[in-house]
Amino acid sequence: MDPDFQEAFNDVQSSVYRTALKLRSVQSLCRLDLVDVSLIQHIISSEQSQREKQISLKVQQISGMLMKLFQRVRLEKPGQVDPKAAEFTLSLLTTMYDRSGTGYIKTRSAAAALIALSGSTLLAKYRAFFHFYAVHDGKVALITRSALRSLLTDLNQIPAIVGESCTLSCVENATHSCFHGVLNSGIVEEKFLSWLRSEPAVLLWLPTCYRLSATEMVSHQARCRVCKIFPITGLRYRCLKCLNFDLCQVCFFTGRLTKPHKRSHPVVEHCVQVSAKANAKHFLRTIRNNLFQERCRRKEAQRRRALETVEERHFPTHKKTFLPAELSASPLPGPENLSFPVDRPILESPKFISENRIVMQRGENNGKTPEQSKTKARAIASFEADVLKMHESIKSIHNESRYI
Structure with a gap:
């Protein structure tokens, strides 16, 4: 990726949002947001059957696959595909998976990158990951620990192309969390999908990039209290502490503040326009947080103690850690209203x-x-x-x- 291009996103404080913004630009450059997962599966599967399901393909064969892929996209969406899209995508794949210049790329590694950067929904991507990396054990398809480790390693090369890769320990921790309490050699698709929906830290960039892509044309009838832009386009962030305080995604990503808002305040993220009922609900919540501050602090302390007790009881060797800057903005999937306030009471029933x-x-x-x-x-x-x-x-x- 061009260093000057990366410099434009260096003001984004959260590593998750910074990675997602860079990858969204790469996705647009290669026009992979126009590609559907089913088309990727069809072309790669047909190529595998012709080559007797080789583990790796030559770069020339990958180039032929990409040419077929974008030809189909041009027929479905004429005038939207760049003539150099296949060339850009091939360069991207070789940089990620053939750094030593062997001339070969693993088939499922290329498939994982194309699927992750495609324009399909998150669920379709997750199912496609399972399809390419699952091992058939009799009549049941399973994801083993080694297969999951390979998938996460391949996906980790995607943010690495923009200088935002995770460490190998993150891959091991994610694999351990997925198989926590599992005694079998592998997990079925339902368990695999459930784990991905919980958004492991090593893959947070994937749903965040999807939300950025899905909300590019969404308009919110609200004014940003920092830059004064109206209406807010893209993601909208509302403070649950300050009355009638909205932020656009640019101001939120770069950490721009204005009184009375503070960085420690809980916020809620909106991907679509908010209904009047939801507006009233958030208003009442803001009033409650301001009028009953001491009570909310006590409840938060009690909640934290209860959660610590449960973790020590059920997960003595597995604890989740979050960066302080990302506590109030943990990305969640789907183009819908998404809330992640810090003061949310979660008590044992x-x-x-x-x-x-x-x-x-x-x-x-x-x-x-x-x-x-x-x-x-x-x-x-x-x-x-x-x-x-x-x-x-x-x-x-x-x-x-x-x-x-």
Whole structure:
């Protein structure tokens, strides 16, 4: 990628948004946003059958595949494909997967890059990843640990082309998180798709790039409080602390601020125009955050303690870490209203705690006296009563907001 071109995005503070913006530009340059995943699968599969499913293809064969690919796109979308699109894409693939100049590129590596930068939906991309990297075990197709590691390594070469690659440890951590608690040699498609929807950190650039592409022409009837642009085009960010405070994506990405907004305030991201009902809901939430600051802080502290307890109990060796700058802006997939406020209350439900109580009692009743069991039961009952009080206090907060 041109260094001067990369320099234009260096003001973007979040590495996820910076990577997504650069890759969106690469996608537009190669016109891969006009390509559908089904077309990629059809052409690569036909080429594999002709070459007896070779593991690698010559660069000349990859070039022929790309020529066929963009010829089909020209027929479907005349006048929109650059004549040099195939040449640009071939140069991109060779730079990513043939740095030593061997003249060969792995078929599924090229497929992973084309699929990731295509214009299809995230679900279609995820299913295509499974199709190319799954291993057939009898009648069931599975993604093994080695196959997932290969997929993540191949996908990691895409942000590396714009100077934003992750370390190998990120790939290993992502593989471990996907197979956490899995005893089999592989996972089925449903488990694989569920893990990808949870947005592992190593692939956050993929849904973010998709949202940037899907919202380029979306217009919001709101004014940016920093640059004063109206209407806001693309992604819209609304503060959940400041009243009627909106930011355009350029000001949000570059960290431009104005009073009274601060960087630590929770925000919500909108990909489409917001309805009147959603506007009222966000307004009431902003009022609540300002009127009940101390109570919200206490609830947040209680929530964090509860989550830490659950993590220590169920995930003693696996902890997620987030960069401070990305806490209030964790990207989520899909061209829809997406919210990720920091102050969102997430507490354990009484049902969840009662189920845990049953498991604990079954494991701890053996070898204990009746007096010890009664003492333990009283402690658990007291804990449940405290949690129920917490839920009642949250309901009272919502009722007070409704009256306001």
